Amino acid sequence: MSQTPASKVLASRVSDTLPERHGPLRDLVTGALSVLIAIVLGASHFNQGGRLHEDYGAEPGPALLPELLLAILGTAGIVLIIRGVLSKISRPGQINGIDASESDAPNDFEQQSEPAWAFLVLASTIAFGLLQTAFGFGIAAAILGAILCATLAYREGRPILRALAEGIVVAAVLYGAFRLVLSVPLT
Amino acid sequence: MLDVLFALLFDPLAMGLCLAGVVAGLLFGAVPGVSSTMALAVMLPLTYGMTPEHAMMLMLGVFFSSVYAGSVSAILLNIPGTPGAMMTLLDGHPMAQQGRAGHAMSYALIASIVGGLFGWVFLTLTAPLIAQYALKFGSPEYAAVVFFGLALVAYASSGDTLRGVVAGVLGLMLGVVGRDAVTDVPRFTFGIPNLESGIDIIPLAIGLFGVSEALAAIEKTPPKEMPRMVRLGSLMPSWRALLSEAPAALRSSSVGAFVGAIPAAGSAVAVAVAYSIEKRLSRSPEKFGTGLPRGVVAPEAANNACVGGALIPMMTLGIPGDSITAVLIGVLLLHGLRPGPGLFESQPDFVSTIYIALLFSIILTAVIAGTIGIRLYNRVLMLPRRILFTGVILLCLLGAFAVRNSFFDVWVSILSGGFGYVLVRLGVPILPLAFGLVLGPVLEENLRRTLMIHKDWSAFFERPISLTLIMIALAVLFGPFFRSLIRRVGLRRR
Numbered sequence: 001m002s003q004t005p006a007s008k009v010l011a012s013r014v015s016d017t018l019p020e021r022h023g024p025l026r027d028l029v030t031g032a033l034s035v036l037i038a039i040v041l042g043a044s045h046f047n048q049g050g051r052l053h054e055d056y057g058a059e060p061g062p063a064l065l066p067e068l069l070l071a072i073l074g075t076a077g078i079v080l081i082i083r084g085v086l087s088k089i090s091r092p093g094q095i096n097g098i099d100a101s102e103s104d105a106p107n108d109f110e111q112q113s114e115p116a117w118a119f120l121v122l123a124s125t126i127a128f129g130l131l132q133t134a135f136g137f138g139i140a141a142a143i144l145g146a147i148l149c150a151t152l153a154y155r156e157g158r159p160i161l162r163a164l165a166e167g168i169v170v171a172a173v174l175y176g177a178f179r180l181v182l183s184v185p186l187t
Numbered sequence: 188m189l190d191v192l193f194a195l196l197f198d199p200l201a202m203g204l205c206l207a208g209v210v211a212g213l214l215f216g217a218v219p220g221v222s223s224t225m226a227l228a229v230m231l232p233l234t235y236g237m238t239p240e241h242a243m244m245l246m247l248g249v250f251f252s253s254v255y256a257g258s259v260s261a262i263l264l265n266i267p268g269t270p271g272a273m274m275t276l277l278d279g280h281p282m283a284q285q286g287r288a289g290h291a292m293s294y295a296l297i298a299s300i301v302g303g304l305f306g307w308v309f310l311t312l313t314a315p316l317i318a319q320y321a322l323k324f325g326s327p328e329y330a331a332v333v334f335f336g337l338a339l340v341a342y343a344s345s346g347d348t349l350r351g352v353v354a355g356v357l358g359l360m361l362g363v364v365g366r367d368a369v370t371d372v373p374r375f376t377f378g379i380p381n382l383e384s385g386i387d388i389i390p391l392a393i394g395l396f397g398v399s400e401a402l403a404a405i406e407k408t409p410p411k412e413m414p415r416m417v418r419l420g421s422l423m424p425s426w427r428a429l430l431s432e433a434p435a436a437l438r439s440s441s442v443g444a445f446v447g448a449i450p451a452a453g454s455a456v457a458v459a460v461a462y463s464i465e466k467r468l469s470r471s472p473e474k475f476g477t478g479l480p481r482g483v484v485a486p487e488a489a490n491n492a493c494v495g496g497a498l499i500p501m502m503t504l505g506i507p508g509d510s511i512t513a514v515l516i517g518v519l520l521l522h523g524l525r526p527g528p529g530l531f532e533s534q535p536d537f538v539s540t541i542y543i544a545l546l547f548s549i550i551l552t553a554v555i556a557g558t559i560g561i562r563l564y565n566r567v568l569m570l571p572r573r574i575l576f577t578g579v580i581l582l583c584l585l586g587a588f589a590v591r592n593s594f595f596d597v598w599v600s601i602l603s604g605g606f607g608y609v610l611v612r613l614g615v616p617i618l619p620l621a622f623g624l625v626l627g628p629v630l631e632e633n634l635r636r637t638l639m640i641h642k643d644w645s646a647f648f649e650r651p652i653s654l655t656l657i658m659i660a661l662a663v664l665f666g667p668f669f670r671s672l673i674r675r676v677g678l679r680r681r
């Protein structure tokens with residue numbers, strides 16, 4: 001029986017038995033990231049002096065849960081790496097017994113994605129964090145609004161100059177609402 | 188409850204906030220790419236200066252109406268506004284293509300209201316009973332409930348269980364950042380003074396559900412053409428046609444309320460179950476997917492009945508039913524209230540406020556969407572993406588600052604938004620991360636108390652409730668691994 005697009009998407013949400021695009025690579029990267037986080041936080045935790053590792057008698061102490069979590073995170077990371085490696089080497093053409101070309105085909109629901117644009121927007125947002133210390137919230141918000149709106153307009157094939165103005169207006173309206181209506185002390 | 192009802196009814200600010208929440212939810216929920224969770228995350232900082240009662244009136248208004256509004260873009264654009272509207276488009280959009288968009292939207296609205304009311308009745312009847320039972324829980328049971336909730340959310344979230352576990356553990360680790368409540372020892376603070384009081388759930392939720400969802404929407408290639416106005420046709424189907432759908436609406440509502448009450452199961456599961464039940468019961472199942480009103484009624488009734496259901500674990504056990512109730516828990520914590528059975532004992536009037544706020548939200552959604560909403564939606568969907576997402580991101584940053592007037596919170600939102608987006612790209616679900624942060628302190632408190640009183644871990648396995656919950660949680664976590672192992676062995680033998 002053929003699956004409808006929605007039920008295909010839904011099935012992939014509620015079950016982990018269906019193939020997933022780039023699954024082994026994602027496993028490898030997620031696993032490596034988990035192990036790295038566990039090592040960095042573990043080093044910080046075990047090198048911390050003071051009363052963190054003292055014996056608190058009947059009370060298990062503040063180190064118990066962090067150590068349990070570090071162990072689980074590290075183990076889960078290693079299992080993910082092993083799973084990713086095994087999937088890569090055991091069946092290069094297949095994922096979970098299904099042809100990779102089939103699993104790579106975008107379903108009818110998916111739009112094409114270009115993550116570079118999202119990272120550009122994220123970088124602009126981080127720049128906002130730095131700009132607001134130099135110029136204050138209002139100017140930084142206006143600059144961010146203009147950049148975001150112009151970037152998105154460029155993708156939509158719309159006039160950029162108009163979008164710059166629209167972004168500044170959106171920022172001004174929101175800044176005004178927070179500053180004047182909600183009395184938030186924005187600098 | 189009647190005194191609370193009248194107090195809120197004659198409080199113009201409370202009613203105004205509920206109305207504003209409903210209007211905001213109807214607008215946000217209808218726009219593709221803006222989920223109900225994002226809508227709540229964006230509105231969350233506005234509740235800071237409000238009383239808890241007023242905050243719940245606003246937030247439940249946004250919650251219920253945005254869940255309904257997800258059906259609008261499903262019907263008019265063939266894009267689900269929220270995950271719960273995924274099945275609605277199968278019959279809703281064909282109805283719109285046949286010139287019956289008005290009928291489809293009316294069926295969706297009426298089914299949503301029936302589902303919402305059913306979920307509300309289910310909530311008001313079952314929540315006090317569960318809370319009464321939960322009051323008997325000791326610390327081993329509480330720790331087991333948290334473990335059970337985290338296991339379910341790791342299993343049921345998109346991606347896979349193991350990646351869900353990683354996200355849940357990362358959330359729990361974020362929950363232990365700061366000074367320990369018992370010994371005052373700092374943990375994972377790296378000498379940063381702002382981290383000593385811990386990571387606040389609100390800027391983190393704004394980042395995870397606002398900024399990262401906006402980034403995930405921005406990466407999608409925009410459609411080449413602007414959506415065109417859809418001819419609505421006549422709005423009201425005949426009374427006879429409406430009444431013939433009543434049994435399906437009630438069946439689907441019961442499915443939605445029940446599934447919604449299971450932590451982490453969520454509306455996406457409820458709508459799929461309700462739709463397939465109706466298809467199976469139908470005398471002409473082949474007509475599903477061609478523009479059948481029942482294909483709109485079933486998922487919409489289930490979807491909105493989930494709202495009442497999802498509030499049950501949040502109110503009675505302090506466990507979020509889904510991502511939306513995780514944000515609602517943030518609202519309660521912001522106002523110094525900890526959800527759980529104790530809320531029923533110490534704040535019975537506030538519990539009544541939640542019931543009444545949800546009821547008002549349902550009624551106002553019916554009135555606003557029924558009178559003006561359906562006619563205006565065509566115009567709402569014309570809102571350019573550039574304006575929408577610029578507004579959402581700026582609102583997130585301003586909102587994060589407004590909570591405590593702290594730039595540190597703005598940085599938390601930006602960084603958690605970026606981290607959440609990277610997790611989305613890696614197929615790691617972000618919902619368990621938020622669950623972990625909310626539930627981390629509860630888990631630690633009860634784990635340590637159990638070990639202090641009972642001296643060892645055996646207490647968890649000697650008490651029937653904690654033992655049952657832990658066994659189910661372990662089955663949920665390790666089940667997929669063993670299932671996959673058995674399948675691989677079977678494939679090799681063949």
